[in-house]
Amino acid sequence: MIEIIGLNKSFGENQVLRNIDVVFEEGKSNLLIGASGSGKTTLCKCTVGLHQPDTGTISYNGRIFNQMSHNEKKEIRREIGFLFQGSALFDYMTVEENVMFPIKMFSNLTTKEAKKRVDFCLERVDLKGVNKLMPSELSGGMKKRVGIARAISAKPKYLFCDEPNSGLDPQTSILIDNLIKEITHEYKMTTVVITHDMNSVLEIGEHISFIYKGDMLWDGTNKEVLDTTSTELTDFVYASSFMKELKRMNG
Amino acid sequence: MLKILQQIGEYTIFISKVFRRPEKWRIYFQMFIQELWTLGIGSIGIILIISGFMGMVITIQTASQIDSGWIPAYLVGYTTRQSMILEFSPTMLALILSGKIGSNIASELGSMRISEQIDALEIMGINSANYLVLPKITALMVIMPFLVVLSMFIGIFFGYVICETVGVITPSDYIYGIQYDFRPFDIVYALIKAVLFAYIITSVSSFYGYFASGSALEVGKSSTQAVVYSSIVVLIFNYILTQMLLI
Numbered sequence: 168m169i170e171i172i173g174l175n176k177s178f179g180e181n182q183v184l185r186n187i188d189v190v191f192e193e194g195k196s197n198l199l200i201g202a203s204g205s206g207k208t209t210l211c212k213c214t215v216g217l218h219q220p221d222t223g224t225i226s227y228n229g230r231i232f233n234q235m236s237h238n239e240k241k242e243i244r245r246e247i248g249f250l251f252q253g254s255a256l257f258d259y260m261t262v263e264e265n266v267m268f269p270i271k272m273f274s275n276l277t278t279k280e281a282k283k284r285v286d287f288c289l290e291r292v293d294l295k296g297v298n299k300l301m302p303s304e305l306s307g308g309m310k311k312r313v314g315i316a317r318a319i320s321a322k323p324k325y326l327f328c329d330e331p332n333s334g335l336d337p338q339t340s341i342l343i344d345n346l347i348k349e350i351t352h353e354y355k356m357t358t359v360v361i362t363h364d365m366n367s368v369l370e371i372g373e374h375i376s377f378i379y380k381g382d383m384l385w386d387g388t389n390k391e392v393l394d395t396t397s398t399e400l401t402d403f404v405y406a407s408s409f410m411k412e413l414k415r416m417n418g
Numbered sequence: 419m420l421k422i423l424q425q426i427g428e429y430t431i432f433i434s435k436v437f438r439r440p441e442k443w444r445i446y447f448q449m450f451i452q453e454l455w456t457l458g459i460g461s462i463g464i465i466l467i468i469s470g471f472m473g474m475v476i477t478i479q480t481a482s483q484i485d486s487g488w489i490p491a492y493l494v495g496y497t498t499r500q501s502m503i504l505e506f507s508p509t510m511l512a513l514i515l516s517g518k519i520g521s522n523i524a525s526e527l528g529s530m531r532i533s534e535q536i537d538a539l540e541i542m543g544i545n546s547a548n549y550l551v552l553p554k555i556t557a558l559m560v561i562m563p564f565l566v567v568l569s570m571f572i573g574i575f576f577g578y579v580i581c582e583t584v585g586v587i588t589p590s591d592y593i594y595g596i597q598y599d600f601r602p603f604d605i606v607y608a609l610i611k612a613v614l615f616a617y618i619i620t621s622v623s624s625f626y627g628y629f630a631s632g633s634a635l636e637v638g639k640s641s642t643q644a645v646v647y648s649s650i651v652v653l654i655f656n657y658i659l660t661q662m663l664l665i
Contacts (some may be wrong), residue, residue, distance in 0.1 A: 271442070272542065
């Protein structure tokens with residue numbers, strides 16, 4: 168479980184996050200939704216320590232992350248897998264080297280065992296025979312899947328996905344969403360997915376938090392999100408014509 | 419002035435992050451060997467070409483300037499040797515390499531920064547500055563003295579080739595000149611400069627690349643800044659070292 172209490176973050180004069188309280192539940196797909204520029208990625212980066220919050224606490228299963236020493240933070244970070252929006256694969260490494268990287272850095276597995284783990288992770292994301300390809304030779308969807316394989320290769324407890332289906336076609340998006348949901352349950356991870364895709368919200372969202380212009384406005388389940396009375400959330404949820412049509416059909 | 423002081427402070431913090439114990443020595447040595455190859459061996463071609471032509475040009479220019487019966491011909495060899503050892507091979511080579519290697523390092527790190535590859539390393543709990551930059555700095559500091567010695571040798575050798583082929587002076591005068599009044603400390607002085615300049619080129623370029631932000635345009639800007647500032651710092655330290663070691 169990841170618990171965030173009273174988090175504030177500003178960049179100069181611009182306050183991006185205001186008094187954020189949120190809990191990301193263990194073993195669930197926790198979705199962080201909101202419009203572009205609402206502060207989702209900043210919150211996520213504060214949570215993993217890429218940004219230093221101005222005030223507030225972030226705790227991983229009771230361990231307060233932003234009060235830890237550098238070495239303690241490193242230990243927590245080794246329990247985190249992160250899928251970046253642009254995949255952030257190391258472009259000078261092959262797919263196999265990318266997935267093997269966390270294993271080589273943090274485990275004492277032999278090369279043979281590490282390769283076995285890489286093959287397992289690539290197979291898990293439905294990618295076979297791409298071990299020797301370079302990231303530039305992969306499609307957007309394949310890059311995301313390699314990113315997921317790299318994120319899970321060191322068996323993390325926490326998985327963060329920053330807009331995992333941005334720039335993907337609907338079919339590949341669903342594939343990625345399902346993959347995230349499956350591995351969350353399979354490895355009992357605490358998964359945090361940043362998205363503004365309502366399809367993801369309905370498909371994989373088990374716990375949803377809505378952030379609006381830097382404020383945490385709402386949280387609940389994917390069933391509750393459709394019946395919300397919050398004006399801002401309603402505007403966000405029913406922005407697409409598909410969702411409008413769904414609402415009309417449901418009366 | 420305040421901006422310069424701020425940048426010096428940021429550079430110091432950055433360097434203190436770079437010079438930490440590597441996460442895994444085996445991986446550090448792999449990266450080190452790779453950088454030796456990329457930064458060092460990959461620069462041999464340009465060093466051979468530039469040093470060879472410089473040696474030939476210095477020989478011809480010196481010969482044409484001292485075309486007088488009062489000045490001994492062997493001074494052409496002496497001048498070529500001293501120019502190559504004291505200034506061209508360590509300093510001019512460093513300036514050329516700050517263009518080639520400096521822009522390469524800054525654009526590599528800059529594009530890693532904007533594509534979030536550096537963030538990916540940080541999230542994994544890896545000291546990205548240490549992992550990415552330390553092998554570059556140490557590799558160039560190790561290989562640069564060899565490159566400088568190679569450059570000296572090639573420059574002086576091609577000076578000899580000019581004497582043989584064009585006949586500006588006799589080869590025997592040239593050979594006498596390059597042996598005349600030789601002080602081994604000049605080589606030591608050149609090698610000290612080589613190691614320091616290698617450090618400046620890699621660390622300054624890495625600093626600008628590592629802190630690039632925004633778009634591809636910013637990566638281009640940081641690459642230009644890397645070349646400009648590393649060249650300026652090389653020239654400043656060239657003056658300081660020369661005054662410290664030769665006077």
